[in-house]
Amino acid sequence: MLTYDLSKRGKTPAYEYIYSCIKNDILNGRIKANEKLPSKRSFALNLGVSLITVVNAYEILMVEGYVVGIEKKGYFVNDIGIVSEKKEEEKEIIEPSEPEEKYLADFSSGHILYDNFPYTIWTRLMRKTLMDREGLFLKSPLHQGVYSLRKNIAEHLSEFRGLKVSPENIVVGAGTEYLYSLIVQLIGRSGMIAVEDPGHVKVSRVYEANGIKVVHIPVDDQGLSLEGLKNSGAKAVHISPSHQFPTGSVMSAKRRHGIIKWASEKGGYIIEDDYDSEFGFLLRPMPTVKELAKDRVIYMNTFSRTLSPSIRIAYMVLPDELMEKYHSKLGFYSSTVSGMEQMALAAFIEEGFYGRHLNRMKNYYRKLHIEITDIIKETLPDKLCRIEGEACGLHFVIRLNTDITDEEFTERLYEKGIKIKPVNDYAHYKREGFKHCFVISYSEINPKIMKKAAEIIFECLLGKEKS
Amino acid sequence: MLTYDLSKRGKTPAYEYIYSCIKNDILNGRIKANEKLPSKRSFALNLGVSLITVVNAYEILMVEGYVVGIEKKGYFVNDIGIVSEKKEEEKEIIEPSEPEEKYLADFSSGHILYDNFPYTIWTRLMRKTLMDREGLFLKSPLHQGVYSLRKNIAEHLSEFRGLKVSPENIVVGAGTEYLYSLIVQLIGRSGMIAVEDPGHVKVSRVYEANGIKVVHIPVDDQGLSLEGLKNSGAKAVHISPSHQFPTGSVMSAKRRHGIIKWASEKGGYIIEDDYDSEFGFLLRPMPTVKELAKDRVIYMNTFSRTLSPSIRIAYMVLPDELMEKYHSKLGFYSSTVSGMEQMALAAFIEEGFYGRHLNRMKNYYRKLHIEITDIIKETLPDKLCRIEGEACGLHFVIRLNTDITDEEFTERLYEKGIKIKPVNDYAHYKREGFKHCFVISYSEINPKIMKKAAEIIFECLLGKEKS
Numbered sequence: 026m027l028t029y030d031l032s033k034r035g036k037t038p039a040y041e042y043i044y045s046c047i048k049n050d051i052l053n054g055r056i057k058a059n060e061k062l063p064s065k066r067s068f069a070l071n072l073g074v075s076l077i078t079v080v081n082a083y084e085i086l087m088v089e090g091y092v093v094g095i096e097k098k099g100y101f102v103n104d105i106g107i108v109s110e111k112k113e114e115e116k117e118i119i120e121p122s123e124p125e126e127k128y129l130a131d132f133s134s135g136h137i138l139y140d141n142f143p144y145t146i147w148t149r150l151m152r153k154t155l156m157d158r159e160g161l162f163l164k165s166p167l168h169q170g171v172y173s174l175r176k177n178i179a180e181h182l183s184e185f186r187g188l189k190v191s192p193e194n195i196v197v198g199a200g201t202e203y204l205y206s207l208i209v210q211l212i213g214r215s216g217m218i219a220v221e222d223p224g225h226v227k228v229s230r231v232y233e234a235n236g237i238k239v240v241h242i243p244v245d246d247q248g249l250s251l252e253g254l255k256n257s258g259a260k261a262v263h264i265s266p267s268h269q270f271p272t273g274s275v276m277s278a279k280r281r282h283g284i285i286k287w288a289s290e291k292g293g294y295i296i297e298d299d300y301d302s303e304f305g306f307l308l309r310p311m312p313t314v315k316e317l318a319k320d321r322v323i324y325m326n327t328f329s330r331t332l333s334p335s336i337r338i339a340y341m342v343l344p345d346e347l348m349e350k351y352h353s354k355l356g357f358y359s360s361t362v363s364g365m366e367q368m369a370l371a372a373f374i375e376e377g378f379y380g381r382h383l384n385r386m387k388n389y390y391r392k393l394h395i396e397i398t399d400i401i402k403e404t405l406p407d408k409l410c411r412i413e414g415e416a417c418g419l420h421f422v423i424r425l426n427t428d429i430t431d432e433e434f435t436e437r438l439y440e441k442g443i444k445i446k447p448v449n450d451y452a453h454y455k456r457e458g459f460k461h462c463f464v465i466s467y468s469e470i471n472p473k474i475m476k477k478a479a480e481i482i483f484e485c486l487l488g489k490e491k492s
Numbered sequence: 493m494l495t496y497d498l499s500k501r502g503k504t505p506a507y508e509y510i511y512s513c514i515k516n517d518i519l520n521g522r523i524k525a526n527e528k529l530p531s532k533r534s535f536a537l538n539l540g541v542s543l544i545t546v547v548n549a550y551e552i553l554m555v556e557g558y559v560v561g562i563e564k565k566g567y568f569v570n571d572i573g574i575v576s577e578k579k580e581e582e583k584e585i586i587e588p589s590e591p592e593e594k595y596l597a598d599f600s601s602g603h604i605l606y607d608n609f610p611y612t613i614w615t616r617l618m619r620k621t622l623m624d625r626e627g628l629f630l631k632s633p634l635h636q637g638v639y640s641l642r643k644n645i646a647e648h649l650s651e652f653r654g655l656k657v658s659p660e661n662i663v664v665g666a667g668t669e670y671l672y673s674l675i676v677q678l679i680g681r682s683g684m685i686a687v688e689d690p691g692h693v694k695v696s697r698v699y700e701a702n703g704i705k706v707v708h709i710p711v712d713d714q715g716l717s718l719e720g721l722k723n724s725g726a727k728a729v730h731i732s733p734s735h736q737f738p739t740g741s742v743m744s745a746k747r748r749h750g751i752i753k754w755a756s757e758k759g760g761y762i763i764e765d766d767y768d769s770e771f772g773f774l775l776r777p778m779p780t781v782k783e784l785a786k787d788r789v790i791y792m793n794t795f796s797r798t799l800s801p802s803i804r805i806a807y808m809v810l811p812d813e814l815m816e817k818y819h820s821k822l823g824f825y826s827s828t829v830s831g832m833e834q835m836a837l838a839a840f841i842e843e844g845f846y847g848r849h850l851n852r853m854k855n856y857y858r859k860l861h862i863e864i865t866d867i868i869k870e871t872l873p874d875k876l877c878r879i880e881g882e883a884c885g886l887h888f889v890i891r892l893n894t895d896i897t898d899e900e901f902t903e904r905l906y907e908k909g910i911k912i913k914p915v916n917d918y919a920h921y922k923r924e925g926f927k928h929c930f931v932i933s934y935s936e937i938n939p940k941i942m943k944k945a946a947e948i949i950f951e952c953l954l955g956k957e958k959s
Contacts, residue, residue, distance in 0.1 A: 151619075164801065358698070359796075
């Protein structure tokens with residue numbers, strides 16, 4: 026079995042050290058393509074590290090494409106090397122996918138339930154699009170997006186979000202990440218863009234990959250720090266005011282106006298990621314920042330999350346100034362979204378299916394949200410566990426009163442079949458104030474399992490079950 | 493009616509001057525949103541310019557989004573200004589599209605015939621995908637692309653192009669333009685990328701919008717100039733060796749090897765755009781450059797052209813070195829192509845429909861190609877007109893023996909209902925050697941119309957019909 030000398034790792038975290046050892050061995054050819062890696066449990070035993078350490082190392086290797094997990098078979102080295110025809114033919118044809126971990130509960134996954142997808146209607150609309158509009162659907166869609174889709178998005182925003190925008194200001198694209206790249210092309214690569222810290226790591230990675238510098242601004246329970254933003258020298262800021270990830274905070278009205286003031290004075294732009302706003306349960310939903318400052322805010326949202334991650338359709342609403350720039354600088358681009366899917370989605374919204382779908386999902390998750398938080402409150406005494414950031418959306422945070430380090434607590438729970446991530450895992454600068462805070466993404470959890478998981482969390486907190 | 497003083501334009505071409513006058517008036521508010529512009533013919537008369545001058549000005553305004561053409565109604569100023577709710581409601585709901593020009597022949601359009609699209613099969617496969625694989629299709633597809641699609645692309649390339657690659661090296665994306673942006677992210681923004689001149693203007697625009705400098709290298713009948721490339725200092729070069737646009741030249745073997753040698757010595761990369769290679773008629777198709785230098789060449793192609801521009805699926809085959817970089821630097825991205833369409837396309841290739849579709853199209857266009865070139869040869873004497881770049885693809889070039897300037901010739905033909913573009917229109921640096929050369933994109937032309945168009949070209953050449 027693979028063996029690495031962990032004493033050599035210095036200050037590098039164990040999982041990162043193991044990850045880079047395996048990666049180097051793959052690149053050196055010491056571990057060959059298609060070779061099986063040791064099972065996580067036996068590897069952990071062999072190295073004298075905890076299971077979660079190996080899990081984390083393998084996960085990075087998979088994300089980076091060096092390793093492929095095959096269900097019920099294990100982890101294999103991906104063939105990234107020199108192409109041999111023979112090898113190809115011999116290779117088993119399988120759709121590589123991560124082997125499903127058999128967790129009792131996985132609080133780190135934000136997936137929505139696939140069962141909710143309206144197959145029948147979608148199939149019917151697709152077929153109708155293909156049949157009805159032969160000519161239209163075969164034409165190259167405008168880069169900005171098919172008009173009927175933009176019109177329906179504008180109407181949806183007005184009805185569901187109280188946000189009045191013109192279809193002319195909407196740009197449709199293949200996912201929010203693609204739209205971020207257009208934003209960089211619009212605002213230019215000089216200067217910096219500010220992001221929330223902690224936050225979605227992907228957001229800063231996309232901006233950086235597109236050549237603009239990123240500055241991380243701390244988030245508190247009111248949202249992104251205005252002081253931090255002012256001192257950063259950034260020319261644009263990316264925020265998720267309706268439900269921040271991972272803290273769950275809803276940006277206060279005062280903070281919103283502060284950021285708008287900053288943008289107006291600086292001539293800066295606010296990128297408002299309205300992600301999760303569809304699932305506002307407890308409070309009357311805050312209006313968008315866009316509504317308050319149309320000329321400074323780029324509003325964004327996506328259908329990939331509410332409909333299906335397979336549907337790669339997102340959109341942004343640009344201020345007039347940027348819209349003009351878009352036409353003159355980027356108008357030459359081709360659309361990145363299939364015309365057919367755009368038309369099917371337009372019909373889906375227009376015929377009211379999207380609104381009904383959202384309402385159904387919202388009701389489902391509202392009920393689940395209450396059940397899940399009730400179970401936590403019943404099982405875990407208030408002194409030990411406080412729920413935060415639960416005003417909206419499909420995740421919230423539990424703040425634990427404990428001395429156990431986040432790393433150790435994560436490990437203890439992992440041993441009991443629970444996957445959970447500390448808030449500081451999403452932070453560029455880890456902060457004292459987020460210690461003992463963990464993210465609970467509950468969209469795939471049912472109450473029975475929550476009950477069991479909460480009991481395990483309780484036991485681990487009391488230290489009864491130290492492994 | 494709008495009136496501009498053309499004497500003030502200095503050296504600016506008339507169409508560009510008119511374009512910028514109208515644009516400024518729209519931005520100033522002197523021409524209001526939704527206002528109708530004068531018809532092209534009356535506007536031309538009024539300004540004392542040729543019709544094509546106004547057509548060109550309006551076309552730029554439409555591309556940049558300032559003006560919208562509405563079929564049978566005319567040209568209207570787009571609403572790019574401040575949003576007023578009232579205006580939105582009043583506005584007629586129409587799918588904005590360019591009003592179709594009633595040309596006798598349009599040699600500037602490279603559209604394939606929509607009639608060729610296999611509706612029934614595509615609809616069936618879409619439905620099957622939706623029905624059969626409920627779980628799978630709803631999952632977020634890997635950024636690199638759904639495995640079954642990459643596998644089928646690899647097999648297709650092997651069978652139809654003699655190119656052996658591994659599915660592991662294929663990256664699927666929402667159109668070639670999106671893939672160019674990934675290439676920039678892989679090779680970095682420092683240094684320069686070389687492109688063919690004349691060439692597709694879009695290619696350089698996409699690279700520039702993504703923050704890398706572009707250097708234009710002259711093309712001759714053997715392809716891109718090796719000398720020019722060597723002196724450019726570029727670190728990568730974008731070529732279309734199988735059928736250059738617009739010259740139609742097929743890159744010679746010597747030039748190919750020269751460029752490969754350049755890449756090996758410099759550590760540079762070759763981006764091989766294999767666009768149009770599906771329609772190689774006359775010669776035995778040249779093998780790909782990729783085949784000759786797998787570690788230096790990024791091979792690219794798209795389904796948007798062969799299937800339908802509405803289907804936004806392209807792919808690239810990366811060298812191992814870049815593939816590793818892709819996994820480590822860009823592996824975090826989400827896919828830009830709907831999982832459902834990827835699966836439908838995989839099935840479409842796997843079940844042999846794509847191969848048959850290509851063969852059917854190839855036969856259709858081979859026959860058309862012979863008919864069209866025969867008519868030109870019969871109608872236009874060899875001394876006056878030579879055909880060039882016809883070894884492959886859906887366009888070729890006619891080189892005319894005349895003293896009439898390209899601009900005037902274009903105008904004369906336009907007056908007779910023929911739209912045609914000089915090769916130098918696609919050039920960054922206009923060249924003497926391409927004077928009197930015009931692009932004939934024939935995919936939408938039928939022989940009867942070609943006959944008539946060739947006669948008109950003949951008359952205009954002889955100057956009989958000077959208007």
